[in-house]
Amino acid sequence: MIKISPDELKAIALYIRDISGIYLDQSKSYLFETRLSSVAEGAGCSSYRELHQKAKQDPSKKLEREIIDAITTNETLFFRDKGPFELLQHKILPELIDARTPKSPMLKTNLKIWSAASSTGQELYSIAIVIKELIRDLSKYNISLLGTDISDNAIAQASYGKYNKFEIERGLERAVLQKYFTLFGDSWKIKDEIRAMVKFRKFNLMQPLSSLGKFDIIFCRNVAIYFTLQDRTKLFNKIADSLVDDGYLIIGSTESLTGVCPRFIPKRHLRSIFYQKS
Amino acid sequence: MESLSILVVDDDPVMRRLLHQRLKTENYTVTVAEDGHKAAQLLKQHRFDVVLTDLVMPGDMGGIEVLELTKELSPTTEVVLITAHSSVDSAVAAMKKGAADYLEKPINFDELLLRIEKIANVKTILRNAHDIEEAMDVTEHRAAETIQTLEIEIIKLRNTVSAVELILRDTSRDEDTRVTESLNIIEQS
Numbered sequence: 001m002i003k004i005s006p007d008e009l010k011a012i013a014l015y016i017r018d019i020s021g022i023y024l025d026q027s028k029s030y031l032f033e034t035r036l037s038s039v040a041e042g043a044g045c046s047s048y049r050e051l052h053q054k055a056k057q058d059p060s061k062k063l064e065r066e067i068i069d070a071i072t073t074n075e076t077l078f079f080r081d082k083g084p085f086e087l088l089q090h091k092i093l094p095e096l097i098d099a100r101t102p103k104s105p106m107l108k109t110n111l112k113i114w115s116a117a118s119s120t121g122q123e124l125y126s127i128a129i130v131i132k133e134l135i136r137d138l139s140k141y142n143i144s145l146l147g148t149d150i151s152d153n154a155i156a157q158a159s160y161g162k163y164n165k166f167e168i169e170r171g172l173e174r175a176v177l178q179k180y181f182t183l184f185g186d187s188w189k190i191k192d193e194i195r196a197m198v199k200f201r202k203f204n205l206m207q208p209l210s211s212l213g214k215f216d217i218i219f220c221r222n223v224a225i226y227f228t229l230q231d232r233t234k235l236f237n238k239i240a241d242s243l244v245d246d247g248y249l250i251i252g253s254t255e256s257l258t259g260v261c262p263r264f265i266p267k268r269h270l271r272s273i274f275y276q277k278s
Numbered sequence: 279m280e281s282l283s284i285l286v287v288d289d290d291p292v293m294r295r296l297l298h299q300r301l302k303t304e305n306y307t308v309t310v311a312e313d314g315h316k317a318a319q320l321l322k323q324h325r326f327d328v329v330l331t332d333l334v335m336p337g338d339m340g341g342i343e344v345l346e347l348t349k350e351l352s353p354t355t356e357v358v359l360i361t362a363h364s365s366v367d368s369a370v371a372a373m374k375k376g377a378a379d380y381l382e383k384p385i386n387f388d389e390l391l392l393r394i395e396k397i398a399n400v401k402t403i404l405r406n407a408h409d410i411e412e413a414m415d416v417t418e419h420r421a422a423e424t425i426q427t428l429e430i431e432i433i434k435l436r437n438t439v440s441a442v443e444l445i446l447r448d449t450s451r452d453e454d455t456r457v458t459e460s461l462n463i464i465e466q467s
Contacts, residue, residue, distance in 0.1 A: 001352075025419075031412065038325040041352075075409035166403050186395065222413065225420040254421040258428055 001037045004029050008048040012036070015052055020068050020150055021206045021235070022226040035070045042066070069153045073226075076119040077171040079126045083272040084219070084250045089130050091269045092248050096216055097135075099246065110142045114215045116239070117223035118147030118200060121158030122171075125190055127219070128197045129180055138197075146212070148203035158200045161190035205235055209242045216244055222252040229260065236261035240277055249275040282398050283307040283324075287317040287331035287344055288360070293385075297330065300387050306394070314339020318347055325352050328397055330390075333361040333369060333380075342372055349376045356397050360385060438467040 004012070009026050017023045024031060036048065043063055045051040055063040079085050101109045115124040124147035131143060149155050164187045168177065181188040203212070205223070218239055224232045240263040243249060249264060251257065257264050257275060264275040284306050288294045294310050301308045309326070311317040314335055321329070321344075329348050333341035345357045356378035361369040369380035379393050442460045 034408070041323075041325040044323060073409040073413050075406055075413050164399055164402060166399065166406070186399075222417065225416050252417070254417050254424070256424040256428065258424070258431060 001033055002040055002045075002047065004032050004036075004048050008052070012048050012052050015056070016067065016071055017228070017231075019064055020071065020204065021231050022071060023228045023231070024071070024226075036067065039063070039066045039070050065152050069151045072119075072149075072151045072154065074119050074151065074154050074157075076122045078122045078168065079171045080122070081253050083253060084221070085126055085130050087250065087269055087272040087274060088127065088217070089134055092217060092274070093131070093134055096248075100216070108140055108142045111217075112144045112213065112215045113146070113217045114212065114219065114242075115145075115147040116205060116218060116220040118149045118158055119151075119154050120163075120167075121147060121154075121161060121190075121198075121200065122163075123147070123219060123221070124158070124198050124200070125161065125180075125194060128194045129176060131197070132180075132194065143197065145198040147198060147200045148205075148212075149200070150202065150204050152202060155200050155202050161195050162187050163189075206231070209238045212242060214242055214244050215247060217248045217250070218243055219250050221250065222255070224260075225252065225255060232260050237263065240264060243277060245277060247276070251275065281305050281307055282327040282394065282401070283309070284328045284330055284394070285309050285311060285317065285320060285324075285326040287311045287314065287329065287335070287341075289313055289332065289335045293332075297385075300390075301394075304391060304394075313337055314341075314344050317344050321348055321351050326355050327401065328378075328394060329355055329357045331357065331359060333359045333365055333372070342368070342375070345372055345375060345377055358390075358393060358397075434467060438463060 009029055009032060012032060013024055013026050032048070036051065040046075040048060040051040043051060043054055043066075045054060051063070051067075055067060058064065096111060097109060100111060113127060115127065118124050124145055128145055131145075132138070135141060147158060149158070162184060168181070168188050177188065180191050180194050182191055220235075220239060224235055227235065236257060239249060240261065253273075257266070263277060265278045266273050266275055284301055286294060286297045286301070286308060288297065288310075289312060291312070294312065298308050298310050309320060309324070311320055314337060317329070317331065318339060320326075326348075329344065331341045331344045335341065341359050341361075345359070348355050348357050357372075357376070359369050359372050359377050359380040360383060361380050362383050366380075366382065369377075373380065378397060381390055381393065441463050445456050445460050445463070448456065
């Protein structure tokens with residue numbers, strides 16, 4: 001494993017923040033070493049300074065993508081903390097469907113939902129499963145489910161929808177697993193009916209969000225925690241612009257927008273918190 | 279589940295090609311070396327997830343030496359040895375030196391793929407565990423910051439309430455003045 005020097009640590013931490021928004025604490029040199037050592041070796045670099053130079057100069061951005069893949073944490077679970085999904089099922093979706101259903105029975109109900117850091121897809125598939133369980137006849141609906149993530153690897157795995165038993169056993173009930181997944185060797189693959197409901201696409205949250213359009217519901221859980229306070233404020237301001245006026249924002253259960261973005265006000269339903277524009 | 283990179287080391291060209299083709303069809307990234315020295319050269323340049331090496335090879339770099347070098351350069355790379363039945367004892371000795379597994383010749387490819395899939399699973403679990411550890415760390419840190427911010431907010435609000443209460447209870451002044459003053463304090467907070 002290649003060791004990192006304090007100077008390299010400083011430079012590469014800033015570089016990673018620039019390309020991904022993720023700000024890694026410089027006290028965690030081991031994290032840089034364990035995550036980036038193999039990227040450096042794979043690129044034939046003997047130091048992190050060399051890796052940094054090479055990545056900056058690479059016009060194909062291949063090395064930049066590899067660094068992002070190595071540094072992002074792809075840890076997510078199906079239905080990770082149940083709160084948001086219960087909120088979606090019992091409060092948000094029924095309210096939005098009431099508000100959005102057109103008077104004419106000929107017209108469809110439009111809903112746009114975004115999982116802003118979809119990682120390997122579990123959150124968005126969980127949302128799709130909730131929708132499928134709640135709305136039996138989807139033919140009267142136009143529901144768009146978009147998942148975005150900065151990591152190519154995460155997007156590839158999310159699109160494939162295949163999870164090994166260790167990735168799937170926590171969080172998913174047996175009945176749900178058997179209903180919506182097919183056993184595939186030692187792994188489970190999401191069924192086509194759910195897969196067809198969602199779209200995944202690579203996206204960097206540091207970029208402007210306007211190209212994505214406006215959403216009725218945005219999930220942005222446990223990703224801003226890796227950003228600096230300044231970048232968190234920027235992100236949630238952009239999210240406020242991307243959310244329709246009566247839309248819903250759900251953030252991680254240990255996160256708060258107090259002191260981050262005053263444009264959102266927290267609201268409570270049972271034990272869960274969601275945010276709406278003030 | 280990412281594709282593993284595998285280094286195949288075998289002096290037998292037929293075996294090398296067979297292993298290369300079979301592992302490639304399973305979507306692994308495969309590199310081959312015809313002897314221990316070539317393997318050593320590759321190991322110094324690249325990091326592999328798995329090294330699959332013949333135990334007995336001509337020259338001074340056999341499977342054991344490849345194993346030792348791999349573990350020295352990259353402790354997280356797993357080594358699987360291919361042995362003849364007669365050399366099972368040395369394969370067991372190699373396991374003690376850190377080899378993940380060994381396979382007896384003639385190679386059963388289904389068995390080989392199962393062993394490699396097991397290694398891939400363990401690597402996924404390890405990576406997930408590291409990710410969870412890191413996420414917990416950051417979450418705890420941010421949650422602590424949030425709690426501090428909220429505590430400060432509460433203190434500010436409490437101070438506002440006390441100030442307003444003081445004014446409102448002061449019956450010596452007329453009501454309109456007290457209400458205006460209270461509203462000012464609330465607006466400023």
